Amino acid sequence: MTKQIIEVENLSYKYKDATDLALKNISFKVQENQWLSIIGHNGSGKSTLSRLLNGLLVPEENPDTKIVIDGLELNSENLWKIRDKIGIVFQNPDNQFVGTNVQDDVAFGLENRNVPRSEMIKRVDAALSAVGMQSYKNAEPQMLSGGQKQRVAIAGIIAIEPKIIILDESTSMLDPEGRNSILKLIRKLQQQKGMTVISITHNIEETLHSDDILVLDSGKKVAQGKPEKIFSNMEMIKKAGLGLPFIYELKQELSKNGVEIPSDVSTEEKMVEYLCQLNSKM
Amino acid sequence: MSKIIIGRYIPGNSIIYKMDPRGKIIAAFFFIALIFLANNWITYSLITLFTFAAVFATKLKIKTFWQGVRPLIWLILFTSVLQLFFTTGGKVYWHWGILNISHYGIENSIYIFIRFVMIILMSTVLTLTTTPLEISEGMEWILTPLKYLKVPIGQIALVMSIALRFVPTLMDETVKIMNAQRARGADFNDGGLVKRAKAIIPILVPLFINSLTIAIDLAVAMESRGYREGEKRSRYRVLKWSQYDWINFAFFALLTVLLLIFRNH
Numbered sequence: 001m002t003k004q005i006i007e008v009e010n011l012s013y014k015y016k017d018a019t020d021l022a023l024k025n026i027s028f029k030v031q032e033n034q035w036l037s038i039i040g041h042n043g044s045g046k047s048t049l050s051r052l053l054n055g056l057l058v059p060e061e062n063p064d065t066k067i068v069i070d071g072l073e074l075n076s077e078n079l080w081k082i083r084d085k086i087g088i089v090f091q092n093p094d095n096q097f098v099g100t101n102v103q104d105d106v107a108f109g110l111e112n113r114n115v116p117r118s119e120m121i122k123r124v125d126a127a128l129s130a131v132g133m134q135s136y137k138n139a140e141p142q143m144l145s146g147g148q149k150q151r152v153a154i155a156g157i158i159a160i161e162p163k164i165i166i167l168d169e170s171t172s173m174l175d176p177e178g179r180n181s182i183l184k185l186i187r188k189l190q191q192q193k194g195m196t197v198i199s200i201t202h203n204i205e206e207t208l209h210s211d212d213i214l215v216l217d218s219g220k221k222v223a224q225g226k227p228e229k230i231f232s233n234m235e236m237i238k239k240a241g242l243g244l245p246f247i248y249e250l251k252q253e254l255s256k257n258g259v260e261i262p263s264d265v266s267t268e269e270k271m272v273e274y275l276c277q278l279n280s281k282m
Numbered sequence: 283m284s285k286i287i288i289g290r291y292i293p294g295n296s297i298i299y300k301m302d303p304r305g306k307i308i309a310a311f312f313f314i315a316l317i318f319l320a321n322n323w324i325t326y327s328l329i330t331l332f333t334f335a336a337v338f339a340t341k342l343k344i345k346t347f348w349q350g351v352r353p354l355i356w357l358i359l360f361t362s363v364l365q366l367f368f369t370t371g372g373k374v375y376w377h378w379g380i381l382n383i384s385h386y387g388i389e390n391s392i393y394i395f396i397r398f399v400m401i402i403l404m405s406t407v408l409t410l411t412t413t414p415l416e417i418s419e420g421m422e423w424i425l426t427p428l429k430y431l432k433v434p435i436g437q438i439a440l441v442m443s444i445a446l447r448f449v450p451t452l453m454d455e456t457v458k459i460m461n462a463q464r465a466r467g468a469d470f471n472d473g474g475l476v477k478r479a480k481a482i483i484p485i486l487v488p489l490f491i492n493s494l495t496i497a498i499d500l501a502v503a504m505e506s507r508g509y510r511e512g513e514k515r516s517r518y519r520v521l522k523w524s525q526y527d528w529i530n531f532a533f534f535a536l537l538t539v540l541l542l543i544f545r546n547h
């Protein structure tokens with residue numbers, strides 16, 4: 001049985017100087033060790049939501065609002081315990097690099113938690129080898145590529161061993177190769193360490209492999225479900241200002257031409273297989 | 283552009299590089315005090331020899347040290363010349379109105395010259411062989427007693443290290459902005475002083491805005507990674523004393539003793 005790791009109820013948020021709510025009455029749940037993708041157009045509230053989860057932003061007092069992370073309700077008392085459970089990798093790799101070199105940066109989160117130095121050394125080494133950056137230990141940020149900096153940021157997060165890792169467009173500044181290798185790395189960590197992953201992305205293809213997708217539109221949650229379910233709801237996707245992944249686009253075009261593809265054909269490989277079979281039958 | 287060296291540090295691996303920054307900073311300050319012990323030819327020669335020994339021990343090119351002295355050479359010469367013409371005492375060799383060249387004047391102006399140059403050389407030895415971060419960490423350790431006066435030394439040190447870390451980033455940012463302005467026809471190399479100064483403003487404004495964005499992002503990232511102001515933090519980087527520091531201190535002790543002996547001769 002899977003455990004529920006995030007539970008959000010009736011969450012709304014308004015920025016101080018804004019007229020509109022950035023988030024409107026959002027409720028959702030995430031199971032442990034799942035990969036949740038959050039999609040939505042620019043300004044739909046994705047980053048706001050992620051920052052509310054670890055208390056970087058604080059919602060207005062409301063008895064109906066509830067944020068529970070790994071059994072702990074988010075309040076000023078539990079704030080720091082919850083920050084130990086959630087690590088966020090931000091979009092711009094430069095602006096989250098605090099240390100003067102790679103190992104200092106990875107150690108930053110540990111220093112904040114007053115971890116003894118001997119323990120820090122072990123954890124920094126382990127985190128750096130997990131992301132394949134141990135040979136860059138002493139490198140300074142300006143000597144690293146964007147992808148390498150993003151790996152260091154991830155190492156800094158896994159060093160504190162969070163249960164949840166949030167990627168807020170963390171791969172959007174990388175080339176396809178850099179992006180794939182980072183995603184592979186995160187997937188490996190998810191499987192090996194049982195982490196829960198929340199991935200905020202504009203790359204719709206990336207979401208195909210997730211267990212769950214949450215769609216936001218102008219601060220409202222419009223859908224949550226498996227990729228097959230989300231992407232078969234054409235109307236909703238269009239209304240939310242999003243595009244379909246290539247494979248669903250293809251399905252749709254095929255269906256227009258009278259070739260119906262069953263809904264369990266949800267990846268490119270399956271599609272190729274199915275079309276080949278279809279071809280041989282004809 | 284991102285290869286720019288912050289401060290004046292030049293990488294190297296001679297023995298002085300292996301010394302702890304704390305020891306080097308203390309020694310540099312102590313040296314300034316020591317110089318005032320010198321009062322005759324022997325002691326000034328000792329100081330000069332000692333400084334040259336330190337300069338050679340860095341194994342860096344002599345030219346780099348000259349670059350440290352050069353910007354100040356006119357000031358030094360000016361001060362020495364003043365000493366030369368206005369000091370009276372001893373045998374007078376030449377005089378005209380209130381100006382005169384006396385025995386003491388010659389001696390004093392040479393002493394002043396040596397004093398200035400040696401202090402500059404010694405501090406150049408420190409800044410060439412110690413990274414700005416190390417200097418900041420060394421200063422942090424030296425200023426630790428201020429903690430008892432409620433001065434937030436740890437926070438100041440963190441601010442310093444982050445500032446140093448972002449110098450290259452802001453340099454890159456400046457280049458990017460300059461290139462963007464150039465693409466729109468800005469010209470930074472021609473025109474008079476006023477025109478060039480004016481061309482700087484369109485660089486400074488976006489640079490300022492960009493650094494604010496970076497600062498806000500960084501603050502969010504730091505908080506998200508568990509940074510709490512004023513909370514006790516452990517340290518990953520630590521300074522370690524080594525045998526080289528004892529060698530360093532031993533030399534300074536020896537110099538002190540020699541100066542004390544010979545100053546009364």
Ligand SMILES: Nc1ncnc2c1ncn2[C@@H]1O[C@H](COP(=O)(O)OP(=O)(O)OP(=O)(O)O)[C@@H](O)[C@H]1O
Pocket residue numbers: 015016017018022040041042043044045046047048049
């Ligand atoms: N600091 C702020 N002050 C005021 N309003 C803000 C602030 N940050 C975001 N907003 C507003 O809140 C809304 C949601 O922003 P948010 O950054 O969460 O969107 P997003 O889904 O992450 O967008 P993107 O895909 O562009 O990253 C937007 O309308 C935005 O203008």
Ligand SMILES: [Mg+2]
Pocket residue numbers: 046047048168
């Ligand atoms: Mg965002």
